[in-house]
Amino acid sequence: MPELPEVETVRRQLAPLIRGAAVINARSHLSAKFTSASDAIGYTIASIDRRGKYLLVGLTNTTLESQPSNRELIVHLGMTGALYVDHAWPDDPYCRASWDFADGRTLWFRDIRRFGRVAVVPTGDHRSLPTLHHLGPEPFDPTLDGPRFHRSIAASRRRVKTQLLSQRPIAGVGNIYADEALWRARIHPGARRVGLARASALLNELRAVLLEALDNGGTTLRDYRTPDRSEGRNQFHLDCYGRSGRPCRRCATPLISRELDQRTTTWCPLCQAH
DNA sequence: CGGGGTTCCTGGCCGC
């Protein structure tokens, strides 16, 4: 379940491998989620950025006959997506898209459950990806402070956890790091009102959790791998996610798990009381 | 346009 730390780890490994590569061919799974992969043919990879959980691969037009127009290859890893660069790859039923480079190498997008997505769009035109189009600030955006984060949260009466997962108050947070940060900030995930002080604390804990996970190379629960096929190490540092029934590391009360807005959520019933 | 519900996917695991 790649969230910001996992996607950023992938970005850092991938960037030096594919920057400057010229895409000469592409193939994809027949699902519309992947078929636009071929729109990258004829373009050269100029940059590899990230917004939230989206990888943004900058493409420069290298064909002489058409008007210069730059595009963007957008990859969302979904739940089980992974990217690899290789000269060849044995038949893999889970390869959903691939791009052949002029130098003989190929970029492979493997995604067992097909929750991922590939899109090629005119640079900056994110209208076909509404969550990206309306994406909130990056966690380490210096203009994101306690008051701004609080205003964003307070503008809606939805549960605070649901708001975090919406990507609107802050970009890149998924189920794991939402539960972890709420636990650290001692905020009930179902709270519909969060004051300025607690919102500021939540922002601080989100930043800490994401930074630590990034330092640990991300969280590998099952499928997450980096382009060099290594696993993350942050799964050994989780305090809350996946620990339902086990004692809270602060107060020893057994953590509980419930479905909140169709999302499994774990929290401490004592530390994170309403 | 916000909010709520539905859907897409498949491997792993559990119980019988």
Next chain:
DNA sequence: TGCGGCCAGGAACCCC
């Protein structure tokens, strides 16, 4: 050993 049932869950999509 085989198999049905269930679970994980981001974000597009649809409807009110």
